[in-house]
Amino acid sequence: MTGAFDAAEALDCGMSDRELAWAFIRGFAAAWGEPLAEVDGTPAAELARAEARLGCSLPAALREVHTLLGARFDLIGNQDPLLPPAEMFVHDEYGGVLVFRSENQGCAFWGVRLRDLDQDDPPVFVQAQHGWVRFLDRVSLACVELVLSEALFGGGGRLYNACELPADLLGAVPERFQRVALPDYPMWTGPEDFPVRWFSAPGQLLRQDGLGVHSWLHVRGRTRADLEAILATVPGQWALGYTESLDAEPLPF
Known part of the structure; x- marks a missing residue:
C-alpha cells in the first residue's frame, strides 16, 4: 500500500x-x-x-x-x-x-x-x-x-513543513502520533531544543525539537496527501502554509 x-x-x-x-x-x-x-x-x-x-x-x-x-x-x-x-x-x-x-x-x-x-x-x-x-x-x-x-529534508523540500508549537499544542503530537523508539537526544543548536523526539504514522515523519517555549515541529510526508494530513491534524502556524493540491503518488526521495 x-x-x-x-x-x-x-x-x-x-x-x-x-x-x-x-x-x-x-x-x-x-x-x-x-x-x-x-x-x-x-x-x-x-x-x-x-x-x-x-x-x-x-x-x-x-x-x-x-x-x-x-x-x-x-x-x-x-x-x-x-x-x-x-x-x-x-x-x-x-x-x-x-x-x-x-x-x-x-x-x-x-x-x-x-x-x-x-x-x-x-x-x-x-x-x-x-x-x-x-x-x-x-x-x-x-x-x-x-x-x-536526512529524509525529513529530502525531496527538495516539497513534502516538508515546520511550525513553532505554542504551549497549548505541545501535547498534540504524542497524543495523535506514535513515538519512534529512539532515546531522547540533544540538538546541536543548544539545550533549549532538548529533547529531540520522533513520531510517525504510515507515510508520515515528525520531529519535535524541545518541549519549552522554543519547541519546533518538523514534518515530512511521503506523499502530498500524507503531508496534508499532518498539517490538518496539528493546527499550527505552518511556516510554508498548506500545500495547494493533493498528490497520491510519492515524489522522488
Whole structure:
C-alpha cells in the first residue's frame, strides 16, 4: 500500500543490536525511496584508505553503515551528511574525536572518541554550541537518526513543513502520533531544543525539537496527501502554509 510504512511500528521491537538498525534502514529505504543495492555501498578499498590516512581503525558499525549505504546520497546527504571516508577527520578536542558527520555549514560535528574505537558500536558525541555532548549511545542508533533526519529534508523540500508549537499544542503530537523508539537526544543548536523526539504514522515523519517555549515541529510526508494530513491534524502556524493540491503518488526521495 502506498505510504504504508510506519517508522514507529517498524521499530516497535527496539534496536537492541546494530543488525536491527540496519534492517530498519533497509525497510525505510525501500518504502520511502528505492531498495538498497550492493552498488549503494562504499567499496572496502576506500574504507581501508581512510583508515590508513587517519591512522586508526573504524568501528565495525561505522564500516557497516558505509558498506550498506555510503553511496546513497538521498539517504545520507540532504542536510547534515554522513561524511565520505576521504573527508572523515580527527578533531583534537575532547581527547580526540573521529568525526564522521557534519552539519551542512560546518557548525556542528558528530563523532566517536578515539578512546572508544575499540568498541564495535561505540557512543556518539556531537559538538554543540556549548561543547561536545553525548548524542546517542551507539553509532547504529545515530545512523538511524541520520537517515530519518536526512529524509525529513529530502525531496527538495516539497513534502516538508515546520511550525513553532505554542504551549497549548505541545501535547498534540504524542497524543495523535506514535513515538519512534529512539532515546531522547540533544540538538546541536543548544539545550533549549532538548529533547529531540520522533513520531510517525504510515507515510508520515515528525520531529519535535524541545518541549519549552522554543519547541519546533518538523514534518515530512511521503506523499502530498500524507503531508496534508499532518498539517490538518496539528493546527499550527505552518511556516510554508498548506500545500495547494493533493498528490497520491510519492515524489522522488
